[in-house]
Amino acid sequence: MTEKFLKARIPGELYAELLARSGAEGKRLGTFVRDVLQQHAQAVSTSEALARIEAAMSAGPTPSSAPAPVPVAALDHDSARQLAEVRLLLREIAMQTNAQILNRVAAQLAAQA
Structure with missing residues (x-):
């Protein structure tokens, strides 16, 4: 993997918040920001998750043939x-x-x- 350098201008309040959150997790700021960016890149969008759920529900058994749920x-x-x-x-x-x-x-x- 070839690593690239990223430099960005951000508001002071955001910088302070990121610095505090990285300190709370015991990470350097750069490591924390990289982890957050990786999580965001790997996250499934809400619309994609809903589409997957709807597809699974439509492919599943019909409500009349499905077993009745067990009461809590x-x-x-x-x-x-x-x-x-x-x-x-x-x-x-x-x-x-x-x-x-x-x-x-x-x-x-x-x-x-």
């Missing part, structure tokens, strides 16, 4: 706890990526009920 009350303690944790993690990821997606999901769930 019927799960054992560990499974219910893991389900709650996964729901909270997904919500946090959605909030970081695109806060509007939560409103869309809530509206679609309300329309289905």
Whole structure:
């Protein structure tokens, strides 16, 4: 891999914020900025993720042939706890990526009920 040098002018407030965040993670500023840029380049866009989800849902079984979901009350303690944790993690990821997606999901769930 050939590394290239990048020089950019940024506002002082942004520089201070990046410097503080890199210090909190124990990284040099250049390393931190490179990591952030790599994460951004590798991230899946919200529209692409939604398209993948919609494609998977349309390719899946029809609602009439799909098994009925297990009620949360019927799960054992560990499974219910893991389900709650996964729901909270997904919500946090959605909030970081695109806060509007939560409103869309809530509206679609309300329309289905």
